[in-house]
Amino acid sequence: MQMPSTIKVEIKRQANPNAPATTEKFEVPYRPGMNITSLLGEIALNPVDVTGKPTTPVTYDSNCLEEICGSCAMLINGKAMMACSALVDKLTGPNKDQTITLAPLSKFPIVRDLSVDRSVLFENLKTVKAWVPIDGTYDLGSGPRQFPQVQEQRYPLSNCISCCCCMEVCPQFNDVTNFVGAATIAQTKLFNLDPAGAVLKEDRLRALAGDGGIGECSFAQNCVMTCPKGLPLTEAISDMGRDVFVQKVKDLFAR
Ligand code: SF4
Ligand code: SF4
Ligand code: FES
Structure with missing residues (x-):
């Protein structure tokens, strides 16, 4: 040709x-x-x-x-x-x-x-504390062990490149809902599954339970079809939806 x-x-x-x-x-x-x-x-x-x-x-x-x-x-x-x-x-x-x-x-x-300007994603990641907290900068020794089954779940989620494509195509990501978007939910799962990061698990779930949180997702699944890194976004959304619900029930009975 x-x-x-x-x-x-x-x-x-x-x-x-x-x-x-x-x-x-x-x-x-x-x-x-x-x-x-x-x-x-x-x-x-x-x-x-x-x-x-x-x-x-x-x-x-x-x-x-x-x-x-x-x-x-x-x-x-x-x-x-x-x-x-x-x-x-x-x-x-x-x-x-x-x-x-x-x-x-x-x-x-x-x-x-x-x-x-894609800084909204980084602000949303701050809302769910998408990090592993460390106590100072001195040598803390080796971290807790991680089961291979957990590592297998975490690895695909760690491939997020913060491109925001999932938010661009999401019908719920707009000024009315203030929805955090699929990437933030996926990173919540990644850090909640981390043996050291799990210490902030409840804070993250409560943040996702609030305004603009996981309740805004209409499960249209545009995000998972668009993600260039093939993150298992719908699985993460469904897992975090379940964990947020459990956290809400726990908080209700803890009053
Ligand atoms: S499932 Fe739909 S509503 Fe939920 S984050 Fe993905 S594109 Fe948005
Ligand atoms: S489209 Fe995929 S890689 Fe890009 S921000 Fe969303 S989850 Fe991360
Ligand atoms: S230039 Fe880095 S993802 Fe395209």
Whole structure:
């Protein structure tokens, strides 16, 4: 098959949070195997739109380039995906003449162009104390032992890259519900299963029982279908839903 020389791409741009959004079209030199990050790199090398008008390089976040840092999430052809693992060959179809569209995640404040502020996830993780508490910085010796069965449950949850794709596609993640989203629930399970982290288990479950907590999940399962790291999100949501219920009953009888 004859390879095209260029790829068409349409990018939603916004110079700052208060500027109007515009769309710019580009034709970018094609290379077999290129991903969206390299396509954006080509535009940065020659920031000229499809009409030949000079423009600015497109702003986007990226760091690891191997789907580990979670920073490059954006809407690619309308779907929440990671730019570094989204391959142009797969997105354009067999003839490579379909235009690729790029836009920022829609549920997070815009920083510029394709870069958004995803700090809400980190605030939500603070709410559920998604960490193992340590008592000082001195050597505490080896941690408690972990059963292989527990480790097997924890490992997939530890693969979360904080990309926020699960929150972008969740119908319940919005300003009305203040729902924390699937990633935070999954990290609650990860740290509650940690033999050292379990000391904060009740605090985490009470946080999930509150406003914007697990009760907001409508179990639509968009999250699990979108997660680039394949986290078992629906299983985590159902396990944490059960644990939150048990905690609520315990708290009721402890009054
Ligand atoms: S199951 Fe549905 S409502 Fe619940 S977190 Fe996932 S996408 Fe959101
Ligand atoms: S659970 Fe999956 S989709 Fe959600 S932030 Fe973590 S890696 Fe991203
Ligand atoms: S650049 Fe790190 S996940 Fe894409």
